[in-house]
Amino acid sequence: MRVLLLGANGQVGTELRRSLPAVGEVIPATRSGQLPDGTPCEAVDLAALATLPGALGRIRPDVVVNAAAYTAVDRAESEAERAYRINAEAPGLLAGACREEGIALVHYSTDYVFDGRGLRPYREDDRTDPQNVYGASKLAGEQAITASGAEHLILRTAWVYGLHGHNFLRTMLRLGAERDALDVVDDQRGCPTPSWLIADATASLLGADVPANGIVHLVATGETSWHGFAQAIFEDAVATGRLEHAPDLRPVPSSHYPTPVRRPAYSVLDTLRLQGTFGVGLPHWREALARTMGPRGPQRPVRRAGDDSVS
Template sequence: MTILVFGGNGQVGRELLRALSSLGTVVTTTRSGTLTDDSTCEVADFDQPDSLVALLGRVRPDIVVNAAAYTAVDKAEQDAEAAFRANAEAPGVIARWCSRAGVPFVHYSTDYVFDGEGTAPYREDQPTAPLGVYGTSKRDGEDRVRAAGGRHLIFRTAWVYAAHGNNFLRTMLRIGTERPALRVVADQIGTPTPAALIADVTAQALQHAGGLSGTWHLTASGQTSWHGFAEAIFAEALARGVLPRVPSVQAIASSEYPTPAKRPSWSVLDNSKLQQDFDILLPDWQEGLKRVIGELTP
């Protein structure tokens, strides 16, 4: 079986190459045609969505997993066309090819499809109302995948991080060695979710005998703020010897840290449907953090 993974250099993409290797031959793509270890791979340019058809026809995969996306949330406000090409048009092209070929298609979406005004974890069937270009482009991508009519698994996730790549955890660890004190937003609530968890659950879902199709929320369990996440990162990093000392972390309001794109203040997703449908236990976010910090332990 051949599994085609788009976005092999991203946080989730890199973990997918590991998690899916036991299911078959994994063929991966990046925009440059080179992976982080300098090995070569297929080229896929999401800025030219129609070009993806030729690649799909040549590889003829049995499963397609799309971990590629335009994720520059603030930049998207001034670069909407590029965000929609990568996050909506390209997934639509892939989904239509998969539908015609009878190939299952896995696609990742985001908590940013919601407006963040909720007070309880968002269910999959609740109305979407994105606040900015990024969220709108991802919602459009979901709609195009569904409209293609083939078997699809859309996994919405949030606050993704890993021991590699560009993410909040790595930023905190870097800045934490440079400054004695930090100011971190405390009024945005969500669930930190390791890229490895997303990849592992994807592999398990693809092995599920039910052949399900639909949309699920794939995050760790529990919730915290960015401030709470930062404090947990530093406490675990200190305990594991990743950092020799930790900075003080001051809680601030989002209004004190303005950004071009408005972030949802409530990003907690209800993951019970995924756990029930695929018989998968999604661990607490703190357990995931310990595992990721463990990867960085000297």
């Protein structure tokens, strides 16, 4: 199986470069045509819409895994046209080209497609109502892919973190080393999800060759607030020797940090479909964090629910 991996230098893309070779030959692509270590790779710029069908024709993959996206949530409010081009038009065009060539498409979306007023974990078919430009552009991407007729899997994830890239874990570790006290938001709830888990689950799904079409939620189980997540990060940072001591953590409401963008207050996603129908086991977020921070690092397999074998 030839797998074209778009966004190979992002948080999720970096982990997919590790996990996808288990299922086939991986052709990484970045916007610049270089991997972070300088190795040349395919150059695919999602903003250059007219070039996308040609790139597929040239590379001829069996599957496209699209981990590239416009992810600057605050900036999207003032760059809506660019956010829509990369998150909606490009995936729609890619999906159309995939349908023409008989290529399957795996794409990632977000909890931000929901309004955040839910009282129970969001299911795949719950009503969407994005509250900001980023969420709306990602929803438009989902809709364009769904309408394309291509074989596709849209994996909605949330609160992504890891030891690479820009994310909450890395910000906390940096601030924790610099400050004695930190104010952290405690009125937004979600499912912190490590990038390695998303990459391992994606490889499991592709490797299992399940005939797939549609939207599936992919997050670690359980839920917490940013404040709860920060507390756990500092517990593990001290336990693994990354920090000498934890800063004082003060819970604050979101209004403490005014931003140009509305973020959903409740972002918990229901993963019954992934775990039940697709048989992919998911760890609790606390265990996933411990594995990420653990001395042996994050490379652990995803186990299928009810199955002791490693997939």
